[in-house]
Amino acid sequence: MFYSVIVRFYAKRDIYFSYYPAESWHGMLFKMLRKQDKDKTTILHDEYEGKPFTISPILPYLRWRKDKKYLKGGKKYFVRITFLEEQWYHLFMEYFLYQREKLELNGRELEIIEVLTNAKEDKRCNAISGEELWDNSRINRKIKLKFHSTTSFRVDEKHVIFPQGEFLFNSLLSKWKEYGDKELVVNSQDFGKINISRYKLESAMEQFKDYPIKGFRGYCEYELEAILSDKKVKEINLLSDFAFYSGVGYKTTMGLGQVARIR
Structure with missing residues (x-):
């Protein structure tokens, strides 16, 4: 199965990025998966040549401020994440069910508003074989x-x-x-x-x-x-x-x- 998921969130404080912001989401996703299954995530990181997921840019696109990309505290954003293998989709979704630890992006706390998986909720979401x-x-x-x-x-x-x-x-x-x-x-x-x-x-x-x-x-x-x-x-x-x-x-x-x- 292939999955497309929308994660809506906001940061409690402003975040500045000196590099492409989605690179930080990549690191955060691995931390989330590692919390669920450290051994599997190590295999994913070290042994998969073509990774079975994608991450979109943070949307809407961040503006420039002080020569850095700027995510405004309190404003709603989203990313789209796709999974090409079922096991990683399940680990990702289980994180939101079982983990209570706050997520941080570039050292700033994030609040997850919702995680959408159904095309009826958002046309960019889907699961298909x-x-x-x-x-x-x-x-x-x-x-x-x-x-x-x-x-x-x-x-x-x-x-x-x-x-x-x-x-x-x-x-x-x-x-x-x-x-x-x-x-x-x-x-x-x-x-x-x-x-x-x-x-x-x-x-x-x-x-x-x-x-x-x-x-x-x-x-x-x-x-x-x-x-x-x-x-x-x-x-x-x-x-x-x-x-x-x-x-x-x-x-x-x-x-x-x-x-x-x-x-």
């Missing part, structure tokens, strides 16, 4: 995606800041092979037959603790060449829908690569 994603996928040869947060692809030690089909769908296929429950026949060579038809993108850069990361945000439309079989087109559509849960590219566990399909 890989089989359901497959059943819902269509044979569309035009695909439109919105890159909600800064996105970057790491290729040969360089950051690629344009969503070419090969980089985008190789990233998705790699995650699907780890966490999907259906073997696909589509491969990297097929992704060279996915062409960008239109785009409206802007460049962006996010400052992490150790280095800045360049990327892009915006919209991109793709067209699939006629030579691709209907089966492969359906699989590419599956991967496009999977992107909502898996994220794409680099640092998806720290706020980057949040993407969703537009129909």
